[in-house]
Amino acid sequence: MKFAAIADWADQGVYPVVFMCRELQVSTSGYYKWRSHRVSARHDQDDLLMGLIRHFYASSPGRPGVRRIHAELAAGGHRVSRKRVWRLMRALGVQGRHPAAWRRTTVAGEHPVPAPDLIGRRFEASAPNEKWCGDITYVKTWNGWAYLATVIDLYSRKVVGWAVDDHMRTSLVTDALDMARVHRQPRTRVIFHSDRGTQYTSTDFAKYCRKHKIRRSLGRTGICYDNAVAESFFATYKKELIHTRPWPDLKTLKKYTFSWIEEYYNQTRRHSTLGYLTPQEYELGYRNILELAA
Known part of the structure; x- marks a missing residue:
């Protein structure tokens, strides 16, 4: 816990590492050893996540974006932020495909049979087949x-x-x-x-x-x-x-x-x-x- 607190403060540039180690009564060498293991573990996890992202991207029709890849990772038990998924996808050089702009294609008939709008943009239902x-x-x-x-x-x-x-x-x-x-x-x-x-x-x-x-x-x-x-x-x-x-x-x-x-x-x-x-x-x-x- 002390090493984690030192790392947080060090990343913000608030106090020197040597000063914080002395005040918290931990060794500076011990802190740097802990930090190197922590970085290495994150790199290993990044490698794992990048492999999964490659798999999802290659196996999905089209090009899934950050939100869909993030959802697939979460469904597999990998709790990571969307920002991290975005960073890893960027490192892999992959990105989602964007849809084309909507164009009007509807052509009304000459003698249409009328019907009311029963939906009114309420695109939800309480059960199937409603x-x-x-x-x-x-x-x-x-x-x-x-x-x-x-x-x-x-x-x-x-x-x-x-x-x-x-x-x-x-x-x-x-x-x-x-x-x-x-x-x-x-x-x-x-x-x-x-x-x-x-x-x-x-x-x-x-x-x-x-x-x-x-x-x-x-x-x-x-x-x-x-x-x-x-x-x-x-x-x-x-x-x-x-x-x-x-x-x-x-x-x-x-x-x-x-x-x-x-x-x-x-x-x-x-x-x-x-x-x-x-x-x-x-x-x-x-x-x-x-x-x-x-």
Whole structure:
């Protein structure tokens, strides 16, 4: 304890080391020996942490930043500050990938079927399958444009349905919802929130939702904040997968999108909104609560 106090004061330049050792009745040589061991131990820990950072960075799709690397280290039992993680990442020459700026892509239909905004930017739910949201994004392949439609559960941010195809007709979004319905089998009338794109305001989509007892909810046209969760997902998808390589064809895009969503995003990727749990871990926590309450 005395050596630690001397080190703190010495680092601040308040008193000379010799003076403090004499006043605290410890040897100067003993202090410097303790200090050298302390520095060596920190260097050893830095080496360990840098190895883990390299592993997380290399094994994660895209380029995880300081916060996500810090969360992975904490989950593994390594209690270090974000500042230290930043310093070690800088020493390794690695950094997170930043998303591209948002661009408006929503096009309203000529005769939209109206629906209220049942979300009102309240992007949370008390249980799974209360509120879903979705949207469409585009990806350039060597053979032309491809499109991804998603369904995200607002409780856990889990992607519960998705579809990739070379068109963006209404069937693209209903295919994604079909996957969500089969996988989740909601017991109550789930809310599905989207923007006012042509697909989501079409007569066919309104009929589909009535048939399957889905409550439609629409944000405003071109206002990204009204469907922020879906927009945020697409920013992550493009940052961590799409912008990392060229895409020769639709088949390749489907294959990698499947792996990225089902194996990485839902199962492995930690979300700041969820306290740096994965969607799967977050939903497992909900099921545990239900079992304890039963």
